[in-house]
Amino acid sequence: MNVYDSGQMERLLSSMGYHPSPDAREADIIIVNSCAIREKPEHKVHSHLGRLAGIKKKRPDVIIAVAGCVAQHEGERMAKRWPWLDIVFGPFAVVRLPELLAEANREHKCIVDVQAAGSEEPREIAPVDFQQGRATGFLTIMQGCDNYCTYCIVPYVRGREVSRRPEKILEEVKHLVASGVGEVTLLGQNVNSYGMNGHGSGFADLLSAVNGVEGLKRLRFTTSHPKDLSDELVSCFGTLEKLAPHVHLPVQSGSNRILKRMNRGYTREVYMQKVDLLRRVRPDIAITSDIIVGFPGEDQEAFQETMDLLEAVQFDNLFSFKYSDRQGVPASRFSHKVEETEKEERLARLQEFQRTVTLRKHEALVGSRQDVLVEGHSKRSKAQFTGHTPCNKTVNFFGQSIRIGQMVPVVITKAYSHSLQGECRRESEKVPGRQGGVLHAA
Helix, strand or coil: CHHHHHHHHHHHHHHCCCCCCCCHHHCCEEEEEECCCCHHHHHHHHHHHHHHHHHHHHCCCCEEEEEEHHHHHHCHHHHHHCCCCCEEECHHHHHHHHHHHHHHHHHCCCEEECCCCCCCCCCCCCCCHHHCCCCEEEEECEECCCCCCCCCCHHHHHCCCEECCHHHHHHHHHHHHHCCCCEEEEECCCHHHCCCCCCCCCHHHHHHHHHCCCCCCEEEEECCCHHHCCHHHHHHHHHCCCECCEEECCCECCCHHHHHHHCCCCCHHHHHHHHHHHHHHCCCCEEEEEEEECCCCCCHHHHHHHHHHHHHHCCCEEEEEECCCCCCCHHHHCCCCCCHHHHHHHHHHHHHHHHHHHHHHHHCCCCCEEEEEEEEECCCCCCCEEEECCCCCEEEEECCCCCCCCEEEEEEEEECCCCEEEEECCCCCCCCCCCCCCCCCC
16 A cells, blocks of 8 residues: 555656655655554654654755654654654645645645545546556555454554545556556455445456456455455456456454454454365465464464464465554553563464475476566566566566566476576477466465
8 A cells, every 4th residue: 555655646746847866865855655554664664764864954955754654643743753854644645745745845844734534535646657667556446444453553544445436446557557567456455345335336346347458467456354255256266367366365363262352353264265265266376364473362272273274274475473552453452462572482483384385385386387477677686587476476587588567488497485486488498397377285
């Protein structure tokens, strides 16, 4: 979501004649886009602002702003902590960025805009060609969340769910494709509930419409809430040819007692049924998830239930975190907090297990041919390119006469814990070992 919000700001600034600067020390405007979902990212925001203080001291005319969820949550407190800030604004105020800049230049004081959006439709920002040359693009289809999980601050800083109109989304997808984007990822705090506020178009219908956009090569979405994963949505993985065989389905815990305490709205049994349905509809689908370790009340039995679920599901990858209190959410007031050392031990055990599973799944792909969208040069070496398989696995590969945005056949030659190595080989070239699509390693 923050990636998309940053893109929205870039659109607005581009329309005002600004362009990105590779060096913050030379920029006229510096915007720190913040995330409040966990404690560590919030600390990083304040650490970064401490470093920016030196730039502001040397160049008082530079505009420094803080955007995003931390700004929304702290508001005036952030302005008082960093009195040299020019603007503090939340996600709802992104569309008002030009006005905020004008006001900051006029008033010469910190402008704070953390006004909630209410239930009105999101204000649209006209697309510009700032994504030219990019192979992938992100597109927010809704904002906010109505689930109120007891550990999550998102509903308090991003508000209730509001969906964009489908025709506006399709217009933006077509614009991205026209600018060279081959893969589009639809974003929302819970994309499964898209359209429930009265647009007359559910998420499965939206996926079908986007799938029909001429020139689009691949379609993804995130994040998907298990309680709202409908049979109709699952069936899309078997009928929509551009929809990538990957779903991020956060489970958070394998204990029914903890899931209830988290207010997740499903049981582990229901979650397992949905996983089984996904794999019946699309046997090669990659399933990734989120896990919170050390939630208040999680004893050894509850943690072992989570480990048992990981053993049963065999996720392709996990994003796992230690629980941390977020001010103002119900879980911060829960009793039976887990000791920090215990959380660290559980997290280490869980991550080691997942590394083994992920590596085994990657090794099962060695020798297969994967369709990879070329996203750019590898961070490892300019001699290599990088991209993702349909199942969203990172591949670094060698090849010649390759352009960003191409879909190329890559033979997987090596497997690592976090990525794959490969070689681009055209259809006429011999492929050693087995061929075909992605394999599911249970």
